[in-house]
Amino acid sequence: MEPRDSDAAPRLELRGLCGGYGSKQIVFDVDLAVAPASITVLLGHNGAGKTTTIATAFGLLPTKSGEVLLDGSRIDKGSPRDRVRSGVGFVPSERFVFPSLTVEENLTLGAFTEQDAARRAARREWVLDRWPILAERRSQLAGTMSGGQRRMLSLGIALMSSPRLLLLDEPSLGLAPVVVDQLFADLRRLADEDGLSVLLIEQSIAKALAVSDYAYVMRSGRIIAQEPAAELARRDSLWELF
Structure with a gap:
């Protein structure tokens, strides 16, 4: 895997982000960046604040303070x-x-978000071309599909809006190891071939570090470590961070 370009302007940048639920603050002063065409993983134990961070970045939770920027433009005031x-x-x-x-x-x-029917159809065929199993099952009810197929479909749904940035919360949850490997290979291909940027929350630490370019570790709502994923994976003291 090629190292990420440290000089590239971030696709996503969180600056001093604080968020939580109601009056309860969960994340504190989070600084985080995702480079273009790269995968960044956010690691931490259950309850560390990872999902709150990503939900705040997407606008599902209000930003208490700080900024969320996409390609240098603030988006934290939007829905x-x-x-x-x-x-x-x-x-x-x-x-x-x-x-x-x-x-x-x-x-x-x-x-x-796409009003043009022709562009919607073209994007759908783009998605189906990347996951042929979805093309084969295009008339099947999603609820009757396997867990891995539903996860592929979830990626396809998100990609239908032609995003530059994809936020993923625990995509390997409940999946067999071989399915997880394929899922991560798909994410890597989307970053390398299609220029997609990915911020990933994941409990399969070794697999996530293997596919990612950069990693952050969160504890008690704060970022406590950050470095290239390959360097973090080589740490003898990695588990002390969790």
């Missing part, structure tokens, strides 16, 4: 819909497909 229109996709860890709808209908919903 999730606004952020999708700006070029941000988000895949949650659970309930990430519409089980009573077909594969094709799920993908169509992912393109809700």
Whole structure:
């Protein structure tokens, strides 16, 4: 894996981000950057504040203070819909497909920001070309698919809006190891071949570091370590961070 270009302007930048639920603050002064066409992983124990960070970046939770920038422009005042229109996709860890709808209908919903039918159709074919199993099952109800196929579909839904940045929360949750390997290979290909930037939350630490360019570690709502993923993976004291 090529090292990321440290001189490239960040695709995503969080500056002093603080967020939480109601009056309860969960994350404190988070500084984080994701380079273009790269994968960045945010690691930490359960309850460290990772999901709160990514939910705040996407606008599902309000920003208490700090800034969220996409390609240098602030987006922290906008709604999730606004952020999708700006070029941000988000895949949650659970309930990430519409089980009573077909594969094709799920993908169509992912393109809700695109008004042009021809462009929606072209994007759908782009997604189906990358995951042929979805093309084969385009008329199948999503709820009858395997966990791995539903996860592929969730990525396809997010990619229907042509995002520059994809936020992924625990994509390997509940999946067999071989399916996780394929999923991470797909993410790597999307970064390398399609220029997608990815911010990934993941509990499969070794697999996530192997596919990522850069890594951050969070504890008790704060970033406590950051370095290239390959260097973090070589740390003898890695587990002391968790």
